[in-house]
Amino acid sequence: MADHLKRRVGLGLLTAYGVGVMVGAGIYVLVGAVASEAGSWTPMSFLLAGIIAAPTALSYAEFSTRYPEAAGEAAFVGHGMGSQIMAVFVGLAIVLAGTISAAAVLRGGVGYLSVILDVQSGWSIVALGLVLTGVAVFGVIESLALAALFTVIELIGLGLVIWAGFSGIPVIEAPLSVPPIWTGIGAGAVLAFFAFIGFEDIVNMAEEVRTPERTLPRAILISLILTTIIYVLVAFAAVRVVPVVELGQSEQPLALVWRLGAGGDGRFLAAIAVFAALNGVLAQIVMASRVLYGLGKRTGALAMFHQVHPRTRTPMRATILIGAVVVVGALSLPIAVLAEATSTILLSVFVLVNLALILEKRRAPEAAFCVSPLVPVVGLVLAGAALILNI
Numbered sequence: 001m002a003d004h005l006k007r008r009v010g011l012g013l014l015t016a017y018g019v020g021v022m023v024g025a026g027i028y029v030l031v032g033a034v035a036s037e038a039g040s041w042t043p044m045s046f047l048l049a050g051i052i053a054a055p056t057a058l059s060y061a062e063f064s065t066r067y068p069e070a071a072g073e074a075a076f077v078g079h080g081m082g083s084q085i086m087a088v089f090v091g092l093a094i095v096l097a098g099t100i101s102a103a104a105v106l107r108g109g110v111g112y113l114s115v116i117l118d119v120q121s122g123w124s125i126v127a128l129g130l131v132l133t134g135v136a137v138f139g140v141i142e143s144l145a146l147a148a149l150f151t152v153i154e155l156i157g158l159g160l161v162i163w164a165g166f167s168g169i170p171v172i173e174a175p176l177s178v179p180p181i182w183t184g185i186g187a188g189a190v191l192a193f194f195a196f197i198g199f200e201d202i203v204n205m206a207e208e209v210r211t212p213e214r215t216l217p218r219a220i221l222i223s224l225i226l227t228t229i230i231y232v233l234v235a236f237a238a239v240r241v242v243p244v245v246e247l248g249q250s251e252q253p254l255a256l257v258w259r260l261g262a263g264g265d266g267r268f269l270a271a272i273a274v275f276a277a278l279n280g281v282l283a284q285i286v287m288a289s290r291v292l293y294g295l296g297k298r299t300g301a302l303a304m305f306h307q308v309h310p311r312t313r314t315p316m317r318a319t320i321l322i323g324a325v326v327v328v329g330a331l332s333l334p335i336a337v338l339a340e341a342t343s344t345i346l347l348s349v350f351v352l353v354n355l356a357l358i359l360e361k362r363r364a365p366e367a368a369f370c371v372s373p374l375v376p377v378v379g380l381v382l383a384g385a386a387l388i389l390n391i
Contacts (some may be wrong), residue, residue: 009209011219012204013144018223020151021198021283023230027158028254028273030195031238036248038188041180043235045188050228052189052386053196055379056350057224058371059357061217064203065368066360068212071294072203073349079357084298090349091295097345098201099322102281103329104342109277110330115270119391125330126140132278133323137283139312140208143286150279158234160262163253165237168261190389195231199224200350201287204294214381217369237261285322292318350383 031042038045060072069075071091078087110124136143202219206212238247238254241261250256255266293315296306309316357376365373 006007007208007210008141009144009205009215010321011215013141013148014205014209014215014219015222015226016148016151016285017144017205017283018199018202018219019226020147020154020279021201021287022196022223022227023151023154023158023276027195027231027234028269028276031235032247032250034188034192034235034254034312035239035244035253037191038185039244040239041179041185042188042239042244042361043232044180045185046192046195046231046235047194048185048189049192049378050162050224050231052193052382053199053224055221055375056354056383057199059354059376059379060200060203062367062369062371063353063357064206064216064220065213066144066364068203068206068209068216068292071291072206072296073200073353074291074295074298076203076360077352077356078298080358081352086352088295088299090352091291091298093345093349094204094291095288095295095322097292098284099343100327100329100333100340102284102322102326103333105280105284106326107276109274109281112270112273112277116267116274122331126327128278128281129323129327129330132285133199133319133326134284135282136289136319136323137309137312137314137316140205140286140314143282147279147282147286147300149376150275153272154279155230157269157276158230158254161257161269162233162237164258164261165234165240166261168241170240171243175337186237190386192231193386195344196224196227197285197343197346198283200346201283204290207290207294213368281326285319285326289315289318292322332344344387347383347387351380351387354380354383 034045035042063073063076064072067075067079071087073094074087074091077090078084086351106125110119110121110128113119113124114121135146165267182306199220202223203216206216209215234254238257240257242253247253249254252269255269258264258266258269292302292305296302296304296318305315305318305321307317308314354376358373358380361373
């Protein structure tokens with residue numbers, strides 16, 4: 001086996017990958033939870049969450065031009081803090097977060113699938129996990145192309161929800177017609193923040209990206225901006241045609257938007273949610289395997305994973321291991337446990353990455369893409385606050 005990846009990914013595929021990871025299956029259930037806190041000001045909560053995520057995304061963007069490596073956060077923290085131990089610790093944390101996130105999404109996706117088809121969940125988890133792992137082993141272009149197709153399907157579904165919300169008969173209490181309650185908007189923003197997790201996965205594709213110093217920051221920022229716009233529009237459409245109390249109590253809020261805004265049962269949204277879940281699982285398997293590959297260069301204990309298949313140019317051993325753990329996790333652990341663990345790990349990593357950039361900028365202020373020294377400070381404070389609230 002060879003020991004280096006091949007640079008084949010451009011801005012378009014990388015941005016589609018980022019948007020697909022961020023949009024994911026969560027938006028199909030998260031709108032209701034945010035609405036129960038923020039009421040008709042739910043769009044403001046999503047906008048505020050995007051603003052909260054922005055400083056950390058900018059920190060990632062600068063670091064990605066300084067150290068465009070597959071083990072993104074591990075390289076960032078390792079260089080910034082001057083600690084190989086911290087680098088390996090953060091890298092393993094990202095691998096763990098990606099793996100359990102994929103397990104949660106796979107389990108949830110099979111739940112949506114059971115609404116459409118009479119399937120046995122255990123065998124469906126195994127079958128879908130094996131297929132997605134096989135795609136990830138087959139090639140990065142093939143993986144990201146399939147992820148891009150899934151992303152298009154997701155966005156079509158959300159576009160239909162937006163259309164239904166804006167064309168339907170508005171509820172009596174029109175959006176934004178009541179005075180804002182900022183405590184509710186803030187609580188909703190904390191919930192909505194987790195819908196923006198995913199931009200960090202982009203940096204772990206660094207060694208397969210053409211001209212990473214230019215492409216990585218652009219993909220991160222474009223993905224964040226597009227996702228924020230989509231979320232705000234979906235939230236506005238939802239509160240426009242569905243009473244917020246009913247929206248907050250619904251387990252399938254976007255299907256409810258479709259029923260009240262356009263008529264019909266909205267079952268097709270369950271099918272789209274399945275594609276969204278498959279997209280999330282595939283993206284996380286690809287990401288986590290690249291981090292494990294990158295860690296293999298940093299520590300002898302993981303050196304066996306710093307190899308790629310000579311034909312597919314993918315880290316086959318790392319991908320197979322990640323895929324197997326994803327399937328086992330999806331079969332054995334409840335979604336709530338998986339999701340909570342993912343959020344806690346990633347927010348902890350965000351704190352460390354922002355701290356590492358503060359230290360790095362003191363030593364070497366200039367970079368190909370450079371943000372204000374205040375950016376990582378704000379990112380550190382916001383990520384730390386979100387971590388405390390999550391715990």
